Amino acid sequence: MASILDSVNQRTQMVGQNRLELLLFRLSGKQRFGINVFKVREVLQCPKLTAMPQRNRLVRGVAHIRGQAISIIDLSLATGGPAITDINNRFIIIAEYNRTVQGFLVGGVERIINVNWEDIMPPPKGAGRDAYLTAVTEIDNELVEIIDVERILADIMPVNTDVSEEVANQPVTVNKENISILITDDSSVARNQIKRALQSLDIPLEVFKNGKEALDWLKGKAKEVDGPVHPHVPVIVSDVEMPVMDGYTLTAEMKADPDLQKIHVILHTSLSGVFNQAMVKKVGADDFIAKFHPDELATAVKKWLNDVVEDV
Structure with a gap:
């Protein structure tokens, strides 16, 4: 895990020509998913979570990390899958989206890959998780799904779209x-x-x-x-x-x-x-x-x- 954290720190300073780097992870099954490394602050083994009263069902609790209270979202639940179990042995991806910091509870974290945006395609219509996918790509002859995190966050914390x-x-x-x-x-x-x-x-x-x-x-x-x-x-x-x-x-x-x-x-x-x-x-x-x-x-x-x- 230390090598992944080191790679995240190094690669967030890099950029390519129409390229991106994906951190690969799994949720509750064998399907692999990806998140842009530029969104990732760090990857940690899931710490003790504090329950919040009247929390959204997709939020498993709050983690206190480096002096900040961060909501931990079960990414499997958020995409229509089963809740991630045995969370003490799982991982959280700390990421920054839309001016806020979130933690995503995942089943396991694998590695970082470098791909061309030309190889990232819109999700096939009719796919099971299509509503929560923004793109797909093929790695090692397997389909990697890229989740529409903005949709998930909008479900949990709707933003005001009205202009003053x-x-x-x-x-x-x-x-x-x-x-x-x-x-x-x-x-x-x-x-x-x-x-x-x-x-x-x-x-x-x-x-x-x-x-x-x-x-x-x-x-x-x-x-x-x-x-x-x-x-x-x-x-x-x-x-x-x-x-x-x-x-x-x-x-x-x-x-x-x-x-x-x-x-x-x-x-x-x-x-x-x-x-x-x-x-x-x-x-x-x-x-x-x-x-x-x-x-x-x-x-x-x-x-x-x-x-x-x-x-x-």
Whole structure:
């Protein structure tokens, strides 16, 4: 276990070209799952848990770790499986999502693998856990499932998606006729949250599930308008972690394309930390916002809409 912890610490400082590193784990059966290493703070053998009155049934208790009380979510229960048993001999993955720290109770932790986002695919329709999957990949001839953690957290701790009246009333000076905003996120929960936060803009939204879909659409738009796309699609709000093509690669591809490079890119992700600020500069994104705060997102979108230069 010490080697896994060392690898997590080292690899969270790394990033590849459209690549990610997954920490593999199991829940209550043989099926393997993966979580992005960049989300992981540490992996620990499950400590003693303190029961909480009126807690959500998916939360097994609270662990006191490094001076912080952290809710421990049974990831098997959360995805419709049986509760994990013998928890004293199980492990917790401490991760940071959407500005909060959570602990995920798992049956066992295996190893870290390096894969290409092109090899990460959307889950097959009709799969048993499809409602809680955001992607799948194949490792050692076995299917590895990547859980939609944002959906699980939304079930346990629903977030407010309403924009405040103050922000909603902030003016947008760009001409709203014949423009749209592009959204790309592999999580259905996140897509709905973003759409709700931006609905007060009264601007059509184009929504996609991964960077490749978004890039193909934008290139098609460039052919349609025969030139720069930014007067028609001034802003894109993109997740970072997505199958097929991640948000960093999408941004780099856009900024390298003369017809797309003036579109303002807001990277909107549950990843957080100084690391992401460095990546924003590296790929040329215009903004980075950690999920999920509707006022911050709406304010950023309005800022970049008002900054549009109408030069076709």
